[in-house]
Amino acid sequence: MxxxxxxxxxxxxxxxxxxxxxxxxxxxxxxxxxxxxxxxxxxxxxxxxxxxxxxxxxxxxxxxxxxxxxxxxxxxxxxxxxxxxxxxxxxxxxxxxxxxxxxxxxxxxxxxxxxxxxxxxxxxxxxxxxxxxxxxxxxxxxxxxVEFLAVGAHAVRRSMAVGGQRALVIGAGPIGLGTTLFARIAKQNVTIMDVSAERLAFASRQLGFLVIDASKGQVSEKVSERTVGAGFDVVYDATGNSRSMQAAFAYVAHGGVMVLVSVVQDDITFSDPEFHKREMMLIGSRNATRADFQHVAASIRTGAxxxxxxxxxxxxxxxxxxxxxxxxxxxxxxxxxxxxxxxxx
CATH class of the missing domain: 3.90.180.10 (Medium-chain alcohol dehydrogenases, catalytic domain)
Known part of the structure; x- marks a missing residue:
């Protein structure tokens, strides 16, 4: 040795x-x-x-x-x-x-x-x-x-969302892309949002996802248009940006769920009346478990x-x-x- x-x-x-x-x-x-x-x-x-x-x-x-x-x-x-x-x-x-x-x-x-x-x-x-x-x-x-992909796989499992529901992933970095891929594997109808035209082009052209460009404003209008005014059933924020995380509450449909995949040191605030009238769930997602690692490895093996x-x-x-x-x-x-x-x- x-x-x-x-x-x-x-x-x-x-x-x-x-x-x-x-x-x-x-x-x-x-x-x-x-x-x-x-x-x-x-x-x-x-x-x-x-x-x-x-x-x-x-x-x-x-x-x-x-x-x-x-x-x-x-x-x-x-x-x-x-x-x-x-x-x-x-x-x-x-x-x-x-x-x-x-x-x-x-x-x-x-x-x-x-x-x-x-x-x-x-x-x-x-x-x-x-x-x-x-x-x-x-x-x-x-x-x-497997580890970085398992973070997204865990977030999708934490969401408890079912196939066919509309999902928005905010942040097209590696963790956001992993979340997007596993939301698609879970048969959610996925859109990914970012301010980077380059990353959105990659998500659209290389991976085949619908995208929203948040760099030009009017995000609420774009969310409304994409969801026929209802909002997304599940929103995953993977930006590591407190302003993005706070804004994301408004994109969640009534009865929907928001999953905070990333973490920041800042306090996150939201409107309690808006939160309650939606009866929405707010879920934190941290790291991953053995089941997530196994799911990711199996998904790589199948070419997904x-x-x-x-x-x-x-x-x-x-x-x-x-x-x-x-x-x-x-x-x-x-x-x-x-x-x-x-x-x-």
């Missing part, structure tokens, strides 16, 4: 370091040692790099969208050494009120790889065995997309998710400090960037 491993650390805001670090060694009981294969770069990683993440201590090895191969296991599991795996990066306590109710995605003391503890932008990673899923039938690059169109940028671990710094500001054409940890290092 190697004595060192290569990794990329965010030493401080705006400063990424590619360097050798001590290898992780054998896993503790209940954990597995993983050789990392691919890491997706998420909006969270850009926020960490830019110093905008509110709950992070530097230095930090980023990365929570990850696939790899099992090197060593310490504890009983159906996973085997040498097996390619998808990794759930949400480490839960298993004991709190949420975990006891089968909701480890909102564990009271949750730790997310790459945020609360070091993550996957490294040649090796230690992970609890219960956080591993077989990557059977998926390439390792596809396996590294166009992974090749979603992965638009690629880099290596060695080149990722340069590329992350560039992509943090130059997002034209960028949907999902992927680090090939085993390539070019």
């Amino acid at each position: 190697n004595a060192v491993m290569k990794s990329v650390r965010c030493v401080a805001p705006g400063e990424l370091e590619f360097a050798d670090r001590p290898a992780l060694g054998s896993p503790p009981e209940g954990w597995a040692l993983i050789d990392v294969a691919h890491v997706g770069i998420c909006g969270t990683d850009y926020h960490i790099f830019e110093g905008k993440h509110p709950f992070l201590a530097y230095p930090r090895i980023m990365g929570h969208e990850v696939s790899g191969t099992v090197v060593e296991i310490n504890g009983p599991t159906d996973i085997s050494v040498g097996q390619d795996v998808i990794i759930n990066p949400y480490l839960s306590c298993g004991k709190c009120v949420a975990c006891r109710q089968g909701k480890p995605n909102c564990c009271v003391s949750i730790q997310v790889l790459g945020v609360h503890r070091d993550g996957a932008m490294s040649e090796q990673l230690l992970v609890p065995v219960e956080n591993l899923f077989p990557a059977d039938g998926l390439s390792l690059a596809e396996a590294a997309t 998710i166009p992974i090749d169109q979603l992965i638009t940028h690629r880099t290596t671990l060695r080149d990722s400090p340069r590329d992350i710094a560039r992509w943090a500001h130059q997002k034209s054409g960028l949907i999902k960037a992927m680090i090939d940890v085993r390539g070019g290092s």
Whole structure:
């Protein structure tokens, strides 16, 4: 076993370091040692790099969208050494009120790889065995997309919406696009809204969705026109923008539901009379569960998710400090960037 491993650390805001670090060694009981294969770069990683993440201590090895191969296991599991795996990066306590109710995605003391503890932008990673899923039938690059897609799949499941209902997804970034794709898989009639003409063109031409361009105003009129004056049965906000989240209440039909997929530090306010006369539901959606990971993996296997169109940028671990710094500001054409940890290092 190697004595060192290569990794990329965010030493401080705006400063990424590619360097050798001590290898992780054998896993503790209940954990597995993983050789990392691919890491997706998420909006969270850009926020960490830019110093905008509110709950992070530097230095930090980023990365929570990850696939790899099992090197060593310490504890009983159906996973085997040498097996390619998808990794759930949400480490839960298993004991709190949420975990006891089968909701480890909102564990009271949750730790997310790459945020609360070091993550996957490294040649090796230690992970609890219960956080591993077989990557059977998926390439390792596809396996590294499962986490970000599972966030949208979870939001759709949380909505409790049924097939045939009108759905509006606000925000055409990776999480919004994932939500849109899984709303379509759930047979909802989906429209996606954004202020970016480039992202709307991608959603329309490449993925085949109806779109609303919010950059030119008159959004309420466009929503009314699209829904014959009724509003949308379900609205998902994936913008991470408090003004967008507050405005979205007005787009929900009577008896409808709004799902807040993204999170902001701001307070969100709304008109109580408008909320009550609609008898609408407001639902928060956080992370994802085992069922969501399994649903996403199955959907990729059947070809329902166009992974090749979603992965638009690629880099290596060695080149990722340069590329992350560039992509943090130059997002034209960028949907999902992927680090090939085993390539070019």
